[in-house]
Amino acid sequence: MNCRLYLITPPTLDDLAAFGHSLAAALDAGDVAALQLRLKDQPEVVIAAAHDMIAPMCLGRGVALILNDDPRLAAKLGCDGVHIGQSDMPIAEARRIMGKNAMIGVTCHDSRHLAMDAAEAGADYVAFGAFYPTATKETLYRPDPEILTIWQETMEIPCVAIGGITAENAGPLARAGADFVAVSAGVWNHPDGPAAAVKAINAAIAGPF
Numbered sequence: 001m002n003c004r005l006y007l008i009t010p011p012t013l014d015d016l017a018a019f020g021h022s023l024a025a026a027l028d029a030g031d032v033a034a035l036q037l038r039l040k041d042q043p044e045v046v047i048a049a050a051h052d053m054i055a056p057m058c059l060g061r062g063v064a065l066i067l068n069d070d071p072r073l074a075a076k077l078g079c080d081g082v083h084i085g086q087s088d089m090p091i092a093e094a095r096r097i098m099g100k101n102a103m104i105g106v107t108c109h110d111s112r113h114l115a116m117d118a119a120e121a122g123a124d125y126v127a128f129g130a131f132y133p134t135a136t137k138e139t140l141y142r143p144d145p146e147i148l149t150i151w152q153e154t155m156e157i158p159c160v161a162i163g164g165i166t167a168e169n170a171g172p173l174a175r176a177g178a179d180f181v182a183v184s185a186g187v188w189n190h191p192d193g194p195a196a197a198v199k200a201i202n203a204a205i206a207g208p209f
Contacts, residue, residue, distance in 0.1 A: 003174035003205040004033040005198065006160055007063075008184035011040060013050050020053055022194050026187060027061050029195035030202040033180060034103075036083055038068040051077045064103060071097040071104075081105065081124070086114065091121040105160065110143035112150065119157050126151070127182065130163020131173060135185065139163060145176035152177030166190075167200035174205035181205060 007026065013019045026032070035058055039047050051067070055078070058065040066081040067074035071094040074082040081103025084094055094104050105125045108115040115126040128147050130139035151159045158179035165173065166186035173181055183201060190197035 001179060002207040003178050004031055004180050005201050005205070006034045006036065006180040006182040007032050007187060007198075008036045008038050008182055009050070009054075010184065010188045011038065012042070013039065013046075016050060016053055020057070022188070023054065024057060026194035026198050027057060027063060029198040032061075032063050032198065034064040034066055034081075036066045036068055036182070037079075038083075038184070040068070044073060047073065048077060051079070055079075066103060066105065074098060074102070083107070083127070091118060091123055095122055109141035110147065112147060115151065115159070116155070119155055123157065125158040125160055125180070127160040127162050129161060129182070131161055132164030132166075132169055134164035145173055148173065148177035150177075152179075165201075167197060167204050170201050171204040174207060178205075 037051060037054060039050060055065055064080040066083050067079045068083050069088050071082045071089055075097050082094060082098055083105040085107045091104060091106065098104060103124045105127055106118040106123045108118060108126045108128055110128065118126050128143050130141065131143060131145065148159055148161060160180040160182050161173040161178035162182035165181050165183045170181045187194050187197040
């Protein structure tokens with residue numbers, strides 16, 4: 001399958017209306033498989049307000065809306081899925097809360113062992129990273145792209161590459177075997193704007209490889 005873009009929101013959304021315009025431009029500029037709403041340490045009311053603006057935009061464009069960290073809130077808001085870290089919640093509990101049809105993704109750092117455990121527990125995708133330096137979040141792990149190749153050759157569920165990914169460096173990860181590249185700052189901070197970034201990333205990861 002071709003590698004696809006998995007977009008992640010900026011860490012804060014101080015001006016929802018302005019972000020809505022940027023998001024619409026990004027989503028209309030090229031293929032975006034999913035959007036993760038990632039507002040760490042923000043009050044539920046702030047996350048809910050962002051969701052209520054973003055959700056119709058995603059629904060109308062066939063983009064899956066995934067909430068970071070919080071299965072209970074994801075279920076309450078009606079998100080398509082949730083992304084959980086190793087310390088957030090067991091996958092079985094997240095599945096019970098979210099339901100059988102929701103997407104559940106799991107952060108697996110640089111560990112095939114953690115990823116295999118997640119797959120066996122019922123995760124819908126696993127995420128490896130950070131592949132490149134990133135200012136979006138503190139990272140302790142730096143996997144080799146070979147982990148994507150090995151995963152692609154041995155496992156069925158998709159893998160996401162994350163961490164410092166831009167249009168300039170996404171191509172090697174797609175060629176290594178990433179089903180999705182997760183990008184935040186590489187889109188929102190692009191010098192020519194989010195729409196140009198989405199176009200450039202899609203060009204960089206066009207396959208199949």
